[in-house]
Amino acid sequence: MGQVAWKALFLSLFDYKTEKYVIAKNKKVGVLYRVVQLSILAYLVGWVFVVKKGYQDTDTSLQSSVITKLKGVAFTNTSELGERIWDVADYVIPPQGESVFFVMTNLIVTPNQRQATCAESDNIPDAWCDRDADCLEGEAVVAGNGVKTGRCLKDRGSTRRTCEILAWCPVEKRSKPKKPLLGSAENFTVYIKNSIRFPKFKFSKMNVLATDNESYLKSCRYSQEHPYCPIFVLGNIVRWAGGDFQEMALQGGVIGIQIEWNCDLDKAPSECNPHYSFSRLDNKSAETSISSGYNFRFAKYYRDAEGVDYRTLIKAYGIRFDVMVNGKAGKFNIIPTIINISSGLALMGAGAFFCDLVLIYLIKKSNFYRGKKYEEVKSNSRKSLSSPTLNGNQSPEQLDGL
Amino acid sequence: MGQVAWKALFLSLFDYKTEKYVIAKNKKVGVLYRVVQLSILAYLVGWVFVVKKGYQDTDTSLQSSVITKLKGVAFTNTSELGERIWDVADYVIPPQGESVFFVMTNLIVTPNQRQATCAESDNIPDAWCDRDADCLEGEAVVAGNGVKTGRCLKDRGSTRRTCEILAWCPVEKRSKPKKPLLGSAENFTVYIKNSIRFPKFKFSKMNVLATDNESYLKSCRYSQEHPYCPIFVLGNIVRWAGGDFQEMALQGGVIGIQIEWNCDLDKAPSECNPHYSFSRLDNKSAETSISSGYNFRFAKYYRDAEGVDYRTLIKAYGIRFDVMVNGKAGKFNIIPTIINISSGLALMGAGAFFCDLVLIYLIKKSNFYRGKKYEEVKSNSRKSLSSPTLNGNQSPEQLDGL
């Protein structure tokens, strides 16, 4: 292209192209369009900005640390153990006070187990036998307590003959008590200390109010009237989760304590407070006896004067509490504000699309407006100057291009 | 402005402005545009709505609780310990049956350690010495077992002289067995009970089918044919994760059990089932001996008749299983449906942009169409009435404004 052509091209870069509009003086469609615009504006301002806080940048990666501490003692009086006190070191497993802790509410104790041979428990099908040949020596009992020795015995107190096994003897035989042994765990209290930090905004907070009043924290209990006292009574927690403590204490279960922090950091820090909710995490309704409750076995190991190991096996039933912390913080930021305003403008375009449909197809004079809106052009091989046709305006400039 | 002007302005609010279009009767571009439209529609309906379920609201904040329970016994016969049975209370650490549990498969036992002075182990470089002056009294041995006393000894059974230390004596000396002691852990089974809840839709489910058939759960094993039986054989888990159990049992390792719940809540609840996958979480390939495997030391504490503390130190090797639960649920909601339809319409606009480029620049008659599409206007200081120029239509009304 010649120099003049380059100059024309360069200058044409700074021409401004804008769409041509047709103003249809049709009040019906005009009013409809304004109504649509106002709805979209109301949605944008009301929902996106006010309710969903679309002008804020959010931080959902909450850093959290939870420290728990239980208090309470339970008194039991049984034939095996006599009068006994159970305190925190006895019933909380593990003792470290992390976000997941277990409180023992019921137990079966099998004391003084030693490595020896004895008859397997009679409620384990794989160990049932009639004669020695039914017990294959060296085979582990399926879902059992030991390895078969090859003999078939009948233990006194058993209802049937079972294989003799090498195991920690005597094996666990008792069934669990009909009422939870440590049922008074209902009155125990747990102090949950939770510190959170939103790293994006460098904001930290604790769920305990800074206060000089030490005795308040020593005696208060969480309730609707005392939302800033994170000391919870276990019975209340289970009740708020929709369960019954004594029933749950018999078989065991799992309770979730959710701590939710939703903070608007455009407001004062004192308005950023946690919200507690409680739910039962193990699903009771669908369970049969085979899979209900929560229990596990652990042992305390001792050594006698001859240096022989022996242990006390404990099958512990109880309630496991999982403290789960989540949250998000929001703070004003120009970028999400601009993005949401742009999205709102794009939605206006959808409103215009809808009103166009009404104007061109639905109203009475739609034919007229269609004719005004759409200008038909058709390129012919022969074109004559100034010959108005059905195909629209033709004028000399059409041969001049750009 | 006068009253008439205000009235005109008010009435003009209800005028409806719509873009003016040029209908180019060019079949090539028309067909191209319809093809583009159909592709975008196919993408919108096929990908966004059918595959990605764009009409659904999703909940990814799954609440989950996991309870695990192992079963199985192992028999060992060693010179130190004799014939011995290991059951759940012996080899599972910690015993609480949470989502992370460790199964001991190999161990080094150092019994009867007492607080005393003895020679440090000879494979700790910081303790090597030739004479007493090499051992600084009170200095802790780097990566060692105790604090130097200031003397340099040669223990019988050692290959070199080492500093005498105050420590739990005798120090751990044995090396681990060449074959995993508890290799029969391969046959142990773990019962994983998982309850999940999607709080947004208030939907709960367990991974165990509600059934009256207790004996099914007592004897079934998970497999492709039995996907609703969450009782897994440890050897199978390691195999499905791509590992070899006996090799992993020697050094220890970490296995991840992922439980994934992807639920379409528009379908029946019975179609919402978990999907299990297994992977090895510790990366074996890049490891040297210094960093391979998984082991830790713990101790059992006793007190003898004189009231002196002593302990048995156990260096435990084994496989740690991490149960990780995640998932999302979807349910029909009008808002994401509308949003995705709007996004589709916006994409149509991109299709129109592309076809415009073809029409105006690429096809044969592009000059003609460019002239029809773009109407040049240029404002002059002097304007004469009814003088058609190269600059487009001029008519008397141009002086009347709005």
Next chain:
Amino acid sequence: MGQVAWKALFLSLFDYKTEKYVIAKNKKVGVLYRVVQLSILAYLVGWVFVVKKGYQDTDTSLQSSVITKLKGVAFTNTSELGERIWDVADYVIPPQGESVFFVMTNLIVTPNQRQATCAESDNIPDAWCDRDADCLEGEAVVAGNGVKTGRCLKDRGSTRRTCEILAWCPVEKRSKPKKPLLGSAENFTVYIKNSIRFPKFKFSKMNVLATDNESYLKSCRYSQEHPYCPIFVLGNIVRWAGGDFQEMALQGGVIGIQIEWNCDLDKAPSECNPHYSFSRLDNKSAETSISSGYNFRFAKYYRDAEGVDYRTLIKAYGIRFDVMVNGKAGKFNIIPTIINISSGLALMGAGAFFCDLVLIYLIKKSNFYRGKKYEEVKSNSRKSLSSPTLNGNQSPEQLDGL
């Protein structure tokens, strides 16, 4: 409709409609528009694509496994315990080496507790009494150690009379040492082994470099010069988190170790490395003495020659370390690239909207351009041919529709 009409309708489907534009040869608005376009393009290329990597698909669901191992010994010399060495099995709780571990730095030991009756501790308000009637038999002491027997005693060494209780006697009385007993834990080291996997891209990596040089890993320590050696000195960790080890060791606390993996998988795998940061998770500033620090109680259980249980109660203060791993990986994918380009084009539309406002309302000749851009049409009941009016172009074709 007749057959001709159907054919016309079918053919009209392949007409291409394109907006009509008005080219305003106004250099000011043209330059403004190009400036706006260039800014949006610069934002799109610079911010969206280069900085935020908008051309990449991301995976934020990192699978991670953490194994920790502490090393170090501490020497103490107290009147109760004499000279004593503390090693890993003594001070790390729990011993399994998971991502959360506790190092004991201070402790109160109450040895030889047996189930018996004794006077309650004198710093528990609920147990204060003047006479026997103040102590209700069978009532648990609030925040206490046992259950009241009904008698009011004065223990030698106490300052006041307290209720007699059934509990593990003698109850815990000592106060914690003024200086942390295991303060030399400052020199202990922790080896953090972290394997991660991005499942979407099937990419795995460990934070330990594969190396033949075993002795490097045995002696190196993490620092800015040695970023690939994940062996940390506890004192350094606390210092980098902004705390003082000896002060923190007295009361206890919680430290977070964040390992962040931000990997660009379009680059070489060797460029994907973890970034470590340390922070104090328990919020010291807002705390009073009632809620400061971190401690818990646990017990070691023994059995004497007569078969009577007794225990040593330990109130452990120390620092809990939480290793938290997060990260994301990105890799080029055509779909987010297309989506971001489309969003950029949509933003161009916003730029055009803004420039339209300038052209139509703000510049000097805005009236002229408004008249050119907007073509007023008004449908009348009576229309005469070829009568140019204020309402815009009229031509014979307006009666022909479509």
